[in-house]
Amino acid sequence: AQSVAQPEDQVNVAEGNPLTVKCTYSVSGNPYLFWYVQYPNRGLQFLLKYITGDNLVKGSYGFEAEFNKSQTSFHLKKPSALVSDSALYFCAVSAFNAGNNRKLIWGLGTSLAVNP
Amino acid sequence: DAGITQSPRHKVTETGTPVTLRCHQTENHRYMYWYRQDPGHGLRLIHYSYGVKDTDKGEVSDGYSVSRSKTEDFLLTLESATSSQTSVYFCAIRKAGEGDTQYFGPGTRLTVL
Numbered sequence: 029a030q031s032v033a034q035p036e037d038q039v040n041v042a043e044g045n046p047l048t049v050k051c052t053y054s055v056s057g058n059p060y061l062f063w064y065v066q067y068p069n070r071g072l073q074f075l076l077k078y079i080t081g082d083n084l085v086k087g088s089y090g091f092e093a094e095f096n097k098s099q100t101s102f103h104l105k106k107p108s109a110l111v112s113d114s115a116l117y118f119c120a121v122s123a124f125n126a127g128n129n130r131k132l133i134w135g136l137g138t139s140l141a142v143n144p
Numbered sequence: 145d146a147g148i149t150q151s152p153r154h155k156v157t158e159t160g161t162p163v164t165l166r167c168h169q170t171e172n173h174r175y176m177y178w179y180r181q182d183p184g185h186g187l188r189l190i191h192y193s194y195g196v197k198d199t200d201k202g203e204v205s206d207g208y209s210v211s212r213s214k215t216e217d218f219l220l221t222l223e224s225a226t227s228s229q230t231s232v233y234f235c236a237i238r239k240a241g242e243g244d245t246q247y248f249g250p251g252t253r254l255t256v257l
Contacts (some may be wrong), residue, residue: 074247133187134187
């Protein structure tokens with residue numbers, strides 16, 4: 029079955045330190061990979077995506093993610109965390125379903141807490 | 145901002161009553177989606193639409209129906225609300241040419257008593 033895993037429910041990091049939020053996936057074919065962020069009581073906001081090309085993708089708010097095909101991972105990173113980065117982060121993968129249509133498969137989310 | 149609004153933003157209703165949630169977009173996108181978000185379950189797709197009067201089921205469609213009579217509006221109806229449908233509901237659109245990227249509305253928090 030196709031799936032996306034975010035192995036950590038919560039990540040804690042000190043302000044100014046680098047942060048990593050992990051995502052691994054299990055899909056067939058060539059997936060499209062996404063990260064979204066959700067601030068409290070808000071909708072999800074698109075951060076970045078990988079479709080093809082350079083494995084390192086840069087997105088909004090200084091975030092980047094690295095696609096690793098051999099490890100089937102797409103970890104989200106930021107060199108220096110801010111308190112304002114505290115939020116819920118979702119990884120998603122686009123893959124073909126049984127009807128040969130692409131659909132997004134979502135991870136369960138990782139809560140990031142950046143401590144001042 | 146993908147020009148998506150949802151109404152109402154909050155609703156409390158009683159078990160057994162019908163409820164309709166509205167998603168409105170201003171940019172003429174073809175694909176629209178309804179999700180529900182629950183703790184421990186992440187986002188789950190309820191229904192989606194790929195054009196006017198063209199809809200299909202997602203993974204948790206039981207107890208829900210949708211309609212899309214015009215491009216800008218995608219309605220989600222809970223035919224007879226149950227407490228298990230207490231959730232936050234999000235509408236999303238997909239922009240053509242952006243490789244499956246979805247953009248989300250602000251959400252509707254629904255409580256079924």
